[in-house]
Amino acid sequence: MARGERALCQRCGAVIARRSRLGPETALAFAVTGLILVLPAALLPFVTAGTLGHPRTFFLLTGVGGMWDHGMHVLAVLVCLCGGLVPLALLASLVHLLTRGRRRPFPPSRIAAAAPTLARWAMPEVQVLAVLVAIVKLGSLIQIRIGPGFYCYVAMSVALLIAFRSFELDFGFSSRPAPAA
Numbered sequence: 001m002a003r004g005e006r007a008l009c010q011r012c013g014a015v016i017a018r019r020s021r022l023g024p025e026t027a028l029a030f031a032v033t034g035l036i037l038v039l040p041a042a043l044l045p046f047v048t049a050g051t052l053g054h055p056r057t058f059f060l061l062t063g064v065g066g067m068w069d070h071g072m073h074v075l076a077v078l079v080c081l082c083g084g085l086v087p088l089a090l091l092a093s094l095v096h097l098l099t100r101g102r103r104r105p106f107p108p109s110r111i112a113a114a115a116p117t118l119a120r121w122a123m124p125e126v127q128v129l130a131v132l133v134a135i136v137k138l139g140s141l142i143q144i145r146i147g148p149g150f151y152c153y154v155a156m157s158v159a160l161l162i163a164f165r166s167f168e169l170d171f172g173f174s175s176r177p178a179p180a181a
Helices: 024-043 062-069 073-099 108-121 124-138 148-171
Strands: 006-008 015-018 047-051 054-058 143-146
Touching: 024 073, 024 148, 047 124, 062 073, 073 108, 073 124, 073 148, 108 148, 124 143, 124 148
Parallel strands: none
Antiparallel strands: 006 015, 047 054, 047 143
């Protein structure tokens, strides 16, 4: 199929397959961009909040440490995985699959099979939404300033979404379960 084309069922008219309008190199460009943005998102200040002139700076995983310290171990692990490690693993697997490098630590079929599963668990957009809700709710009570790490994380989240969606459309992978027959 050419870019932007769809294959339709002749009987019912349902979309069987679809090709991205952007092309296969788009997925690689956005996956590499996302990988580049992971480091500043993790190391730069995420949010600065404070009252009465006593600001406190928070980073990407500060909340995970706080949850762990307060006994919410399962939630801390899930937030760390879904908001940090799994998106990083998904971006790395996309770059590996799209470049088909000479040095392969695993057979590409295993990485290709893992990509849709990783996509189901990678939820950086949920973490972005949670931070925005917290900012709106707490904004009237304390002084909050969004840091550059948050903007890098938002850009990484958008890059991840575009990269995987382009990858899905151009290479036939799907993170969605197959419909019941």
